[in-house]
Amino acid sequence: MTNLTTMDSPSFGAHLWRVTRARFGGNNFLLLITIILFAGMYLFGSVVYSSKNFGTLNSFFDMLNSNSALIVLAAGMTMVLISGGIDISVGAQIAMYCMMFAYFMEHQFVNAYVMILVVLITGIVFGLIQGVLVAYFDIQPFIVTLAGMFLARGMTAMISPQTISITNKDFMALAKFQIKFPFGGYTNAAGVYQQPFIYLHVVLALVALIALYMVMTWSKFGRSVYAVGGSEQSAKLMGLNVRRTKMMVYVVNGFLAAFAGFLFCLFSPGGAVEKAPAYEMYAIAAAVIGGAMFTGGVGNILGSVFGVLVQSTIIKFVNFNGTLSNGWPEVIRAAIMSFFIILQSVFTYVRKRRE
Amino acid sequence: MTHPLIRMRSITKNFPGVLALDNVDFTLHAGEIHALMGENGAGKSTLVKVLTGAEAFESGEIYLGDETQTIINNSPQQAQQRGISTVYQEVNLCPNLTVAENLFVGRQPKRFGFVHWAEMNRRARTIMEDIGVDINVEKPLETYSLAVQQMVAIGRAIDISVNVLILDEPTSSLNEAEVAKLFDLMRKLKGQGIGIIFITHFLEQVYEVCDKITVLRNGGLVGEYAIETMPRKDLVAAMLGRSFDDLAAIQHEGSDINEKSDEPLISAQGLGVRGGVKPFDLNIYRGEVVGLAGLLGSGRTEVARAIYGADNPDAGTLEAKGKKLRHNPLAAMRAGMAFCPESRKHEGCVADLSVRENIILAEQTKRGVFRLMSRAEQEKIAKKYVDLLQIKTASLETPISQLSGGNQQKVILARWLATHPEFLILDEPTRGIDVGTKAEIQKLCVELADEGMAVLFISSEIDEMLRTCSRIGIMRDLKKVGEISGEDLSSSTVMSMIAGGETHE
Numbered sequence: 001m002t003n004l005t006t007m008d009s010p011s012f013g014a015h016l017w018r019v020t021r022a023r024f025g026g027n028n029f030l031l032l033i034t035i036i037l038f039a040g041m042y043l044f045g046s047v048v049y050s051s052k053n054f055g056t057l058n059s060f061f062d063m064l065n066s067n068s069a070l071i072v073l074a075a076g077m078t079m080v081l082i083s084g085g086i087d088i089s090v091g092a093q094i095a096m097y098c099m100m101f102a103y104f105m106e107h108q109f110v111n112a113y114v115m116i117l118v119v120l121i122t123g124i125v126f127g128l129i130q131g132v133l134v135a136y137f138d139i140q141p142f143i144v145t146l147a148g149m150f151l152a153r154g155m156t157a158m159i160s161p162q163t164i165s166i167t168n169k170d171f172m173a174l175a176k177f178q179i180k181f182p183f184g185g186y187t188n189a190a191g192v193y194q195q196p197f198i199y200l201h202v203v204l205a206l207v208a209l210i211a212l213y214m215v216m217t218w219s220k221f222g223r224s225v226y227a228v229g230g231s232e233q234s235a236k237l238m239g240l241n242v243r244r245t246k247m248m249v250y251v252v253n254g255f256l257a258a259f260a261g262f263l264f265c266l267f268s269p270g271g272a273v274e275k276a277p278a279y280e281m282y283a284i285a286a287a288v289i290g291g292a293m294f295t296g297g298v299g300n301i302l303g304s305v306f307g308v309l310v311q312s313t314i315i316k317f318v319n320f321n322g323t324l325s326n327g328w329p330e331v332i333r334a335a336i337m338s339f340f341i342i343l344q345s346v347f348t349y350v351r352k353r354r355e
Numbered sequence: 356m357t358h359p360l361i362r363m364r365s366i367t368k369n370f371p372g373v374l375a376l377d378n379v380d381f382t383l384h385a386g387e388i389h390a391l392m393g394e395n396g397a398g399k400s401t402l403v404k405v406l407t408g409a410e411a412f413e414s415g416e417i418y419l420g421d422e423t424q425t426i427i428n429n430s431p432q433q434a435q436q437r438g439i440s441t442v443y444q445e446v447n448l449c450p451n452l453t454v455a456e457n458l459f460v461g462r463q464p465k466r467f468g469f470v471h472w473a474e475m476n477r478r479a480r481t482i483m484e485d486i487g488v489d490i491n492v493e494k495p496l497e498t499y500s501l502a503v504q505q506m507v508a509i510g511r512a513i514d515i516s517v518n519v520l521i522l523d524e525p526t527s528s529l530n531e532a533e534v535a536k537l538f539d540l541m542r543k544l545k546g547q548g549i550g551i552i553f554i555t556h557f558l559e560q561v562y563e564v565c566d567k568i569t570v571l572r573n574g575g576l577v578g579e580y581a582i583e584t585m586p587r588k589d590l591v592a593a594m595l596g597r598s599f600d601d602l603a604a605i606q607h608e609g610s611d612i613n614e615k616s617d618e619p620l621i622s623a624q625g626l627g628v629r630g631g632v633k634p635f636d637l638n639i640y641r642g643e644v645v646g647l648a649g650l651l652g653s654g655r656t657e658v659a660r661a662i663y664g665a666d667n668p669d670a671g672t673l674e675a676k677g678k679k680l681r682h683n684p685l686a687a688m689r690a691g692m693a694f695c696p697e698s699r700k701h702e703g704c705v706a707d708l709s710v711r712e713n714i715i716l717a718e719q720t721k722r723g724v725f726r727l728m729s730r731a732e733q734e735k736i737a738k739k740y741v742d743l744l745q746i747k748t749a750s751l752e753t754p755i756s757q758l759s760g761g762n763q764q765k766v767i768l769a770r771w772l773a774t775h776p777e778f779l780i781l782d783e784p785t786r787g788i789d790v791g792t793k794a795e796i797q798k799l800c801v802e803l804a805d806e807g808m809a810v811l812f813i814s815s816e817i818d819e820m821l822r823t824c825s826r827i828g829i830m831r832d833l834k835k836v837g838e839i840s841g842e843d844l845s846s847s848t849v850m851s852m853i854a855g856g857e858t859h860e
Contacts, residue, residue, distance in 0.1 A: 218469040227460050230449030237447045240461045297451035
């Protein structure tokens with residue numbers, strides 16, 4: 001990756017800025033609104049709940065610490081939406097991978113690192129099957145991944161209907177690994193200094209996110225995904241292998257789901273049938289709030305992080321308030337999604353009018 | 356520079372039941388712009404598709420350049436590798452990608468395995484400068500007009516290396532300035548020795564930019580002509596397939612002009628649609644059959660759609676019986692209009708519904724969902740029109756898709772007659788149906804007019820119009836250029852006006 005810094009003659013940064021500026025002029029205007037919305041919400045929370053340490057680095061890291069898997073899922077979902085498809089199997093896949101970790105490490109005593117490899121390969125195979133069905137059998141992605149969702153939940157229960165906790169030493173060492181920050185903490189009511197930290201799985205999630213962003217921006221595959229999502233017919237006439245591109249989208253997403261499963265298991269070590277409920281839906285919501293459109297061709301991988309953060313901030317609000325019912329996060333989530341979907345329509349309409 | 360780029364010899368292709376191309380020869384030389392002309396179903400598109408490998412053909416040979424070896428393209432990609440590129444009316448690019456990306460998708464310049472954006476943008480700028488289009492190549496394609504998008508498509512074709520450029524109706528949705536720009540580019544490419552096949556239905560444009568014309572009709576070759584030796588009138592005659600002398604012999608058998616009431620039933624003043632038909636005036640009185648003549652794409656259908664409110668006019672007024680009319684189909688229906696569209700497959704028939712259901716559809720819509728017709732009433736209406744129009748169907752419950760084309764057309768006609776319209780628009784009501792049924796439909800039009808209805812009759816067949824209509828409006832290049840009635844109504848006047856000779860007002 002070092003060569004990236006020397007990619008452009010002025011500088012990599014200048015290039016990134018130019019690309020970003022060009023993008024914000026277009027569809028990623030939506031992303032800009034998301035970022036502003038998040039910043040606004042967070043700032044608001046920091047002021048209103050300043051006594052409860054809402055605005056501290058600790059509190060911000062909390063959001064990352066509990067959402068690493070979702071960040072990866074949302075990034076992958078954004079890619080799938082850009083291609084014009086959808087993958088609703090990823091939440092159930094997470095449950096399945098967590099159960100695989102729990103069962104094989106605790107009951108079969110398989111090495112933790114071997115299990116990581118096994119899970120990642122399982123994800124690729126799972127994605128490959130879905131991808132072949134979507135791309136080469138021309139089956140609606142919704143239907144294919146709906147079947148995938150049932151399969152993954154079913155497999156989870158077949159491995160073990162009981163909840164299994166993970167005690168594997170190697171695995172728990174990874175799960176508990178913290179990266180502490182020497183600044184930005186605060187002293188709590190009891191007078192103890194709270195040092196901000198992030199878990200290893202957050203770092204892994206961010207690495208996956210940036211890697212996917214780079215693939216989507218600088219690889220032929222990534223640009224082909226945008227082209228296919230923009231117009232499948234045109235992509236075909238321009239000589240792209242549309243079927244292979246679509247298949248690869250699901251393969252990559254299968255891998256990312258497995259990776260997210262690994263991260264989720266680090267966050268919450270154990271297997272249970274009903275683990276990660278509705279995560280595929282949160283991932284879709286994050287992707288949409290982050291600027292992806294269901295019509296395909298439009299979306300930004302980095303935007304999905306803000307989609308996750310916005311949703312996470314809503315939950316934070318309700319938690320910090322303390323008196324609101326648990327229904328509120330969902331209701332606000334609905335309101336924000338509606339807002340963005342309406343914004344997308346307006347945006348599309350304005351663009352059509354301009355033509 | 357007269358060596359041939361493409362020679363197609365005795366190309367023959369069948370579609371089920373139709374001979375799409377019958378022994379057609381076509382030759383394209385380097386540095387020439389060659390118009391391919393013909394009415395709907397003449398075989399222009401099929402010929403191009405055969406050339407580019409989008410369609411297979413049964414017999415014939417295609418030679419590249421001076422080679423003696425024949426070639427067959429199995430896909431548009433393969434044709435592109437041989438230097439044959441097509442730019443379609445609907446631009447086949449990705450609107451969400453930048454201009455530069457569209458030029459280089461699938462063949463992006465790379466550095467260290469990564470897409471080299473800076474290099475790609477630089478090369479894209481060079482390409483667009485070369486064809487004289489000054490735009491920011493880093494902006495998404497959709498931010499530019501269709502004209503620019505087409506230029507980008509041409510730019511891509513040229514950069515991939517092109518000897519033969521096929522432009523399939525590129526000007527249909529461009530304004531005049533954009534067309535001029537495209538023509539400049541075409542002339543420039545011609546100067547570089549590229550051969551251009553230009554498919555269009557705008558006569559003016561053919562004479563402005565082309566060197567040669569090949570005319571097709573009903574899948575057969577009519578001839579290849581140098582532009583200087585082919586007056587407009589002869590070109591129209593070649594496309595429509597009748598010489599002026601033949602046509603002069605046909606007598607006008609239409610009903611005599613009925614006594615017009617003073618107030619027009621439908622009155623359009625300055626009605627126009629942006630990007631569609633230019634503002635036109637048209638008054639239609641009770642008891643007359645008014646025809647609209649013109650070549651394909653001349654704006655006949657657009658006039659009908661504007662009156663019916665299917666397209667939203669942005670200029671002028673439309674009055675029905677002296678009252679101003681809102682521009683939407685339901686309002687038009689309630690004002691007594693009925694529109695029987697051109698493509699019965701796409702706009703007319705609901706293939707899975709029965710004959711009965713298809714017939715009562717419009718009347719039911721007019722009444723609204725809360726006033727459902729009883730089954731008995733539906734059957735009565737359906738039966739009445741099946742008998743009246745002699746629709747050949749096994750039963751009222753037969754799906755319409757099982758009927759022949761002519762009978763489907765009659766069902767659609769019945770649907771609109773069932774609404775008891777005062778003003779009936781028929782767009783190509785006789786296309787693709789047998790001669791007997793054609794005559795019946797023509798007769799029916801005249802009878803309906805005699806009963807006091809007004810009919811707007813659109814057709815590509817001039818003698819059919821002369822037989823049926825008492826007055827004919829002439830359309831050319833999306834403009835209503837004149838009206839002919841009474842004594843003047845003859846095939847030669849109609850043809851010369853379509854071709855763009857002197858105008859009668």
